[in-house]
Amino acid sequence: MFEPIVDKLKTALERLADPKVLEKIQRLPTRVNEFGVDPFGFNPEFVKYTVPFVCALYRHYFRVRAVGIQNVPDGRVLLIANHSGQLPFDGMMIIASCMLEREPPRMVRSMVESWVPSLPVVSWFFPRNGQIVGTRENCRLLLEREEAILAFPEGVRGINKLYSQRYQLQEFGLGFMRLALEARAPIVPVAVVGAEEQTIAVANFRAGARLLGFPNLPIPLSMPLLGPLSMLPAPSKYTIYFGKPMTFEGDPDDEDAVVEEKVKQVKGTIQRMLRDGLKARRHVFW
Amino acid sequence: MSSGDTHPRPARTAARRRERPADMRPLVITGISGNLGRLLARRLHTRFPIVGIDQRPFEGRPKDILHYAIDARRRKAEDIFRHHQVRALIHLGLLHRPTRSGNLHRDFNVEGTVKLLEYCAKYQVPKVVLLSSAYAYGARPDNSNFLTEEAPLRGGEEYPEERALIEWDIYAQNFLWRHPEIECVILRPVHVIGPHVRNAPSNYLRLTNPPVLLGFDPMVQLLHQDDLIQAVLLSLEPGRRGVFNVVGPGEAPLSRILAELGRRPVPIPHFLARPLLSRLWKLGLVNFPPGELPHLRYQCMVDGRRAREVLGFRPQHTLRETIRSLLEPPS
Numbered sequence: 001m002f003e004p005i006v007d008k009l010k011t012a013l014e015r016l017a018d019p020k021v022l023e024k025i026q027r028l029p030t031r032v033n034e035f036g037v038d039p040f041g042f043n044p045e046f047v048k049y050t051v052p053f054v055c056a057l058y059r060h061y062f063r064v065r066a067v068g069i070q071n072v073p074d075g076r077v078l079l080i081a082n083h084s085g086q087l088p089f090d091g092m093m094i095i096a097s098c099m100l101e102r103e104p105p106r107m108v109r110s111m112v113e114s115w116v117p118s119l120p121v122v123s124w125f126f127p128r129n130g131q132i133v134g135t136r137e138n139c140r141l142l143l144e145r146e147e148a149i150l151a152f153p154e155g156v157r158g159i160n161k162l163y164s165q166r167y168q169l170q171e172f173g174l175g176f177m178r179l180a181l182e183a184r185a186p187i188v189p190v191a192v193v194g195a196e197e198q199t200i201a202v203a204n205f206r207a208g209a210r211l212l213g214f215p216n217l218p219i220p221l222s223m224p225l226l227g228p229l230s231m232l233p234a235p236s237k238y239t240i241y242f243g244k245p246m247t248f249e250g251d252p253d254d255e256d257a258v259v260e261e262k263v264k265q266v267k268g269t270i271q272r273m274l275r276d277g278l279k280a281r282r283h284v285f286w
Numbered sequence: 287m288s289s290g291d292t293h294p295r296p297a298r299t300a301a302r303r304r305e306r307p308a309d310m311r312p313l314v315i316t317g318i319s320g321n322l323g324r325l326l327a328r329r330l331h332t333r334f335p336i337v338g339i340d341q342r343p344f345e346g347r348p349k350d351i352l353h354y355a356i357d358a359r360r361r362k363a364e365d366i367f368r369h370h371q372v373r374a375l376i377h378l379g380l381l382h383r384p385t386r387s388g389n390l391h392r393d394f395n396v397e398g399t400v401k402l403l404e405y406c407a408k409y410q411v412p413k414v415v416l417l418s419s420a421y422a423y424g425a426r427p428d429n430s431n432f433l434t435e436e437a438p439l440r441g442g443e444e445y446p447e448e449r450a451l452i453e454w455d456i457y458a459q460n461f462l463w464r465h466p467e468i469e470c471v472i473l474r475p476v477h478v479i480g481p482h483v484r485n486a487p488s489n490y491l492r493l494t495n496p497p498v499l500l501g502f503d504p505m506v507q508l509l510h511q512d513d514l515i516q517a518v519l520l521s522l523e524p525g526r527r528g529v530f531n532v533v534g535p536g537e538a539p540l541s542r543i544l545a546e547l548g549r550r551p552v553p554i555p556h557f558l559a560r561p562l563l564s565r566l567w568k569l570g571l572v573n574f575p576p577g578e579l580p581h582l583r584y585q586c587m588v589d590g591r592r593a594r595e596v597l598g599f600r601p602q603h604t605l606r607e608t609i610r611s612l613l614e615p616p617s
Contacts, residue, residue: 034606035538035546040431041505114428117584120501120556123427124539127505137430 009049016052024105025051031145040142041127042107050129057089058096061235062194063286066097068242072106072188076143077245078180079108079150080266081190082169082274083158086218089233090195094150095130097240109142110150136175143183150190151176153263160216162204166196167274172267174259181259182252186245189266191273193241197284198233236284241273311371312337313522314411316358316379316402318351319344321482322417323378326515327351337366340379358398367405374413374522375406380454395454403461406468414470415521418455420531421448422474425504425586432589435474435529441586448577459529471521473514475532476588479608480511481616486578491547491612497563497574497582500553503541504585509534510603510611520597530597533590536605540582546609556583 030044037043058064072079081094088110095108111134117123132138134151142149152158153172161170180187201218209217222230246269248262313330317323318338324346327336331348338344338353347353356362358379366372380395399416406414423433424441439456442449455472462470477487487508490496509532517532544551554562560579566572580586593599603611 033536033538034604035536035542037505037538037542039537041537041539117427117504120499123501123583124503128539132431133428135428135430137432137434141432 013049013052017048018052018055021051021055021100022048024099028099028105028107030107037128040109040130040132040138041124042109042130043128046128047130054092054096055100058093058100062089062093062233062238063235064093064097064238064240066101066240066242068244069097069101070103071242071244072098072102072148073186073245074106075146076183076185077148078143078176078185078187079148079190079242080176080187080270081150081152081192082167082196082270083152083154084161084166084192084196084198085233086159086199086201086220086231087233088159089198090192090238091150091152093195093238094190094192094240098148106148108148108150111139111152113156136179139179140183143179143185153267156215160201160204160218162218163197163200163202163221167193167278169267169271169274172263174256174263177248177259177263177266178252181248181250181262184247184249186247187266188245189243189269189273191241191243191270191277192238193274193277193281194236194238194284195233197236199231200234234285237281237286239277239281241277243269243273310335311373312352313374313376314339314366314370314372315376316340316398318353318378320378321484322478322511322514325482325511326376326378326518329515329519334373337370337372339363339366357394358402359394363401364405367409367411372406372409372411374415375402375411376415376417376518376522377402378417380417380451395450396457399454399457403458407461407465410467412469413522413524414461414468415518416458416470416472417518418458418472418474419451420474420476420507420586420588422452422455423586423588424448425580425584427584429585429587431505431585432587433531434589435531435592444580462527462529469525469527471526472529473517473521473532474530474588475509475514475517476507476534478509478511478514480611481614483511486575487581488612489573490578491543491549491609493549495550495552496544497554497559498540498544498551499556499559499579499582502556502583503539504581504583505537505587506540506543506581506585507533507537507587508543508605508608510601510608513601513603513608516602517593517597517599520599523597526597528592528596530593530599531588531590532593532599533588533601534605534608535601535603537587538605538609543609546606547612 025047028044030038032038036045091110098106098108107130110131112126112131114133139149153176154170157170200221202221203219205217205219220230312335314337315323316339318327319340319342331351336351338351339358341355341357344353422439422441423437439452442452458472479488564576567576
């Protein structure tokens with residue numbers, strides 16, 4: 001029924017894509033089976049169709065500048081970043097910079113919320129682009145396969161924070177540190193400067209969130225004017241700082257207090273990187 | 287709990303039994319008249335004497351196979367264990383084919399198994415192989431991509447039809463831990479398909495216009511019927527014990543599997559699918575139980591590492607061969 005439309009869309013998208021970028025996608029290290037997917041449902045062929053859209057956002061909308069991208073090592077690694085902006089464009093841009101700017105390009109897997117597979121379209125769109133549900137077993141398996149994982153330890157506390165809390169790191173979960181200790185994986189601290197201004201959320205409509213079953217329901221400033229479109233990000237300029245890899249040693253099943261000490265080091269580093277990044281920035285939009 | 291369970295015999299007896307000339311002791315296969323049972327019996331009857339238990343007639347039965355057309359819940363089934371020194375029980379006699387009345391399912395599956403395992407404990411059967419299913423884990427949005435044998439069995443939370451299987455599997459695990467003197471193997475294979483198989487997933491994949499859920503395309507694991515037989519044979523080897531996921535050669539999105547078979551799927555919005563299918567199922571108009579719907583929406587994939595390492599299981603068919611086996615006519 002939809003096939004002719006889908007085919008036309010595919011050829012159009014393929015024509016849109018930058019050949020240099022397509023060549024990078026070809027070089028992504030993946031292990032796919034005879035049906036073109038890896039065990040987690042990632043299909044490098046499919047990325048060809050999403051990449052023109054991501055590229056446009058990366059180069060022309062957010063005009064991302066990636067600093068220290070070569071700090072992302074080969075082999076297993078956890079990228080730990082600050083989370084903000086109501087919609088996860090920060091994650092998309094971190095993944096894009098590792099694909100577009102790093103040499104050789106790397107596929108970064110981000111961890112999505114466990115309710116994402118219950119949404120139509122998104123449920124298959126995310127896995128085909130390499131994103132997976134963030135359970136501990138999934139992370140463990142990916143690190144064993146020497147893959148790169150992107151995690152936001154702030155979770156929804158971070159992405160849904162209000163404009164007044166911008167660049168203040170919220171409470172970090174401890175799970176990522178336990179994973180890194182277990183897999184002996186280095187942690188690369190990542191600071192995203194610019195995403196925290198993309199949506200100006202002034203209030204959190206708790207009753208509405210409960211009604212809809214969402215974790216939070218932030219109300220952007222432009223809501224009365226733009227309605228639901230106000231959730232879309234403003235074109236603030238992104239600068240993504242990749243810090244030097246940090247390695248930790250210890251028992252992954254240690255008490256919370258012990259693990260928390262290590263988490264604080266990572267959090268402190270990211271907060272410092274954010275502060276320096278903000279100082280170096282000239283303006284929100286350029 | 288039966289007396290056999292509370293007073294297990296000393297391990298010495300079991301050891302002595304194992305020392306006897308092994309060749310004469312028969313293998314008991316329940317559900318032998320089913321498609322899998324017949325395949326398994328044909329593979330095994332030249333190597334071991336075989337006794338089959340199944341109410342259904344056994345078509346094309348090789349002459350050296352003894353077949354008792356009885357229900358495992360009947361007292362007569364105990365006589366089989368009393369009179370033959372059973373080498374091993376392979377319990378395939380589960381109603382995997384869905385029925386419209388859930389009760390029959392439960393009575394037959396759970397009570398039948400309780401009885402059979404009671405006899406195994408009482409008559410010191412050294413080996414028990416139980417065929418469960420990866421369905422027990424349930425297809426859910428928050429599933430890890432590859433569930434290990436330790437993952438909780440949550441298949442029955444939404445669909446009561448699936449609960450009998452969970453109850454069955456948990457009972458089987460209890461038996462495994464309560465009877466260390468018996469080598470009990472529980473196999474949890476992923477969707478088994480093949481030219482002879484008539485279970486819900488293979489029936490679904492045989493449809494020319496299978497319904498799919500609009501906007502959902504889960505990753506699916508499939509296992510060829512011959513590979514399942516292979517896993518059962520490996521479980522019979524002495525020393526093998528425990529719960530094992532049995533995974534085929536790989537995984538693919540449902541849409542790719544349907545495309546490989548040349549099917550033309552009909553997309554249905556997920557919020558309409560369940561009420562629609564439940565109605566049609568109750569009226570007997572479709573051959574696809576509503577309990578299968580989550581498998582069209584979420585993934586239920588398992589980690590087969592343990593079977594690979596402990597049983598030495600390697601699927602012999604590639605994924606493409608496994609899928610295409612549905613296009614072969616049953617021989």
